[in-house]
Amino acid sequence: MAPGGLRRTLGLSDAVTVGLGAMVGAGVFAVWAPAVRAAGGLVLPALALAALVAVCNALSSAALAARHPSAGGTYVYGRERLGPFWGYLAGWCFVVGKTASCAAMAMTLGSYLVPGSARPAAVVAVLAVTALNLLGVHRSVRASRVIVSVVGAALLGVAVAALVPRDGRTPWDAALVLGGGPGEPVGTVLGTGGVVLGVLQAAGLLFFAFAGYARIATLGEEIEDPERVIPRAVVIALSVVLGLYLLVGLVVLGVLGADGTAASSAPVADVAALVWGADLAWVVRVLAGVAALGALLNLLLGISRTSLAMARDGHLPRALATVSGSSAVPRAAELTVGVVVLVVVLVADLRGAIGFSSFGVLLYYAVANAAALTLRREWAPGGVVPVVGLTGCLVLAATLPTPSVLGGTLLVGAGAVGYAVRARLGRV
Numbered sequence: 027m028a029p030g031g032l033r034r035t036l037g038l039s040d041a042v043t044v045g046l047g048a049m050v051g052a053g054v055f056a057v058w059a060p061a062v063r064a065a066g067g068l069v070l071p072a073l074a075l076a077a078l079v080a081v082c083n084a085l086s087s088a089a090l091a092a093r094h095p096s097a098g099g100t101y102v103y104g105r106e107r108l109g110p111f112w113g114y115l116a117g118w119c120f121v122v123g124k125t126a127s128c129a130a131m132a133m134t135l136g137s138y139l140v141p142g143s144a145r146p147a148a149v150v151a152v153l154a155v156t157a158l159n160l161l162g163v164h165r166s167v168r169a170s171r172v173i174v175s176v177v178g179a180a181l182l183g184v185a186v187a188a189l190v191p192r193d194g195r196t197p198w199d200a201a202l203v204l205g206g207g208p209g210e211p212v213g214t215v216l217g218t219g220g221v222v223l224g225v226l227q228a229a230g231l232l233f234f235a236f237a238g239y240a241r242i243a244t245l246g247e248e249i250e251d252p253e254r255v256i257p258r259a260v261v262i263a264l265s266v267v268l269g270l271y272l273l274v275g276l277v278v279l280g281v282l283g284a285d286g287t288a289a290s291s292a293p294v295a296d297v298a299a300l301v302w303g304a305d306l307a308w309v310v311r312v313l314a315g316v317a318a319l320g321a322l323l324n325l326l327l328g329i330s331r332t333s334l335a336m337a338r339d340g341h342l343p344r345a346l347a348t349v350s351g352s353s354a355v356p357r358a359a360e361l362t363v364g365v366v367v368l369v370v371v372l373v374a375d376l377r378g379a380i381g382f383s384s385f386g387v388l389l390y391y392a393v394a395n396a397a398a399l400t401l402r403r404e405w406a407p408g409g410v411v412p413v414v415g416l417t418g419c420l421v422l423a424a425t426l427p428t429p430s431v432l433g434g435t436l437l438v439g440a441g442a443v444g445y446a447v448r449a450r451l452g453r454v
Contacts, residue, residue, distance in 0.1 A: 036249045038259055041242050045263030046174045048238025048324035054181070054271060055294045055314040056134060057235045058278050062288040065228035068221070069284070070203070072228035073275055077268050079229070079422060080236040082415030083391040084264045086398035088257035091242070093401065095252030099328070100394040101335050107397035110339075111445060116393035117336045118441035123386025123434075124329050125363070126379035127234075128152070129370035131322040138292075139315035148371045155323045156364030159330070160357055173320035180313045181270060184294065185277045187301035197301045198280040223425055230384055230422040236267065237387045238324065326367070330359040340453065341445075381430025382437060388423035389438060392416055 036044075058069070065072045090103040101120065105113025132151045136144030158169060188198040242249075242259050249255050274294065278287055281297045290296045295314065299307035334356045337346035346359040370379070395416035399409050424431065 034248055034250045034252075036255075038255050038262075041249050041255055041259035042263050042266075043171045043174060044324055044327070045238060045242045045259060046178075046266060047171075047320045048328070049236060049263065049267045050174050050177055050270065050317060050320070053235025053321070054274055055138075055292065055310075055317065057232055058275065058287055058293045059290050061228040061231045062279075062284050064231065065224045066288070067279075067284045068225050069228055069232075069279065069287075070272075070275060072225045073232050073271065075225065075229040075418075076232040076236060076422075077271075079233060079391075079415060079418035080264060080268075082411050082418065083394060084260045086395045086412045086415050087391075088260040089401055090394065090398055091256040091260075092253040095249070095256065099332060099335075100390055100397070101332050103397040104393045105339070107400045108393070111442075112393055112396070114336070114341050114445050115438070115442065116390050117332050117341065118445075119386040119390040119393075119438060120332050121329055121336070122437050122441070123383040123390065124325055125366055125370060126383040126386075128322055128325045128329070128363075128367040129374060130379045130383065131318045131325065132367065132371050135315045135318035135322065138311045138318065145371065149368060151319060151322060152364060152367050152371060155319065155326055156360060158323065159326055159360050159364075160355060169320070169323060173316055173323075177313050177317045177320070178270065180310065181274055181294070184298050184301060184310065185273050188277045188281055188297065190301075198277060199283075200280060202281070202283040203276055203279045226422060226425040227427070230388070230426045232271075233388065233422060234380060234384045235271065236264075237384075237391075238267075238321070326360065326363055329363045330356055333359040333363060381427055382434050384426055385423050385430050385434025386437065388419045388426075389434075392419040392423070395419065 061072060062069045087100070087103075090100075090107070094102050094106055099116075099120070101113050101117030103113070104116040129148075132148035133144055135151050136147035140147040189196055242256060242263065249259075278293045278297055281300055282290060282293060286296075287293050292311070292314070295307055295310045298310040302309070333342055333346050334349075336342045337344055337359065346356070346362055348358045349356050392415075395412040398412035399416070401409075423434070426434075
């Protein structure tokens with residue numbers, strides 16, 4: 027470990043756990059209703075499109091992480107492969123977008139576990155997770171492993187119960203999965219071409235639930251044998267989550283149908299009420315809150331590491347680059363991120379936060395794919411993987427709801443202007 031550096035103590039299972047913990051969060055419980063409202067019965071093709079983009083992003087990120095195994099993820103890749111501005115822009119998109127995600131996850135946890143007092147509960151959750159991260163990354167990984175195991179088992183339990191015959195029939199109906207086209211919202215909001223745009227918008231929303239595998243790359247400075255472990259961990263984590271999401275999507279559609287899913291505020295909980303009985307539906311609500319807690323835990327880890335990398339280069343206050351304690355924890359960055367998330371939770375209208383986050387994350391991965399295009403030996407001629415990933419990210423970002431695109435563009439523009447001003451003053 028270099029002076030001021032982080033310790034390489036995480037193995038393959040630890041890295042996979044971090045990726046799973048970041049992805050198997052509140053998204054799998056909450057994303058289905060808005061996605062179905064956009065795409066109707068075509069939500070599964072939208073899921074496949076989101077998965078395709080996610081796979082390309084993951085492969086590009088893994089190839090880059092093997093070349094540049096340092097904390098910071100795409101911030102480092104963009105800086106090293108494309109130039110300082112693109113690295114900065116990626117880091118800016120990640121920090122801003124994922125800070126909004128943290129606030130949204132905290133509020134989701136509060137709304138599931140403490141209806142009517144979501145904001146105070148969200149504050150407590152942020153404080154607790156920040157404190158846990160300050161104790162060291164291994165404690166965070168162990169907590170993530172427990173959360174992922176419990177939530178995954180519960181989702182599988184709901185799926186199995188949906189397929190078990192009751193009174194001569196199963197709650198799950200294949201006809202509901204296969205029937206129906208896009209719902210009314212697509213035609214009403216998007217007009218001509220609404221089917222395609224509805225699927226693209228749903229894919230962008232569903233991508234939000236996938237966007238956690240970058241957490242593995244952002245911990246690159248703490249992973250043992252990163253050239254070998256990071257690519258394997260990314261592929262394993264993403265493959266597990268793809269399978270889980272496909273299963274949950276099939277179950278939700280097959281039990282509630284497209285109309286029922288679109289009208290539900292908690293589709294997975296509603297499915298559990300039907301297949302387990304109303305007396306046990308609270309279990310899924312509790313697990314949704316726990317999953318949000320796990321996602322919040324891993325999000326804060328990733329943001330603090332990217333902030334650390336940006337602070338090392340002077341794009342954020344250099345005090346955030348401090349690594350302290352026997353566990354070599356970037357406590358200044360973690361405390362700062364925790365405080366910022368608390369402020370967002372307390373004062374912001376979070377309805378637009380998810381849209382801003384999706385926009386920022388997609389641009390973050392667009393930079394990753396552009397950086398991956400500069401790798402020669404990793405790709406066949408033409409670089410199909412990063413080209414598909416880059417194109418997919420830009421298309422999905424552009425087809426998000428208009429307020430999200432406009433708000434996200436303003437945030438990204440503000441970051442670019444800030445960089446230009448600092449460059450003009452000779453501080454870059």
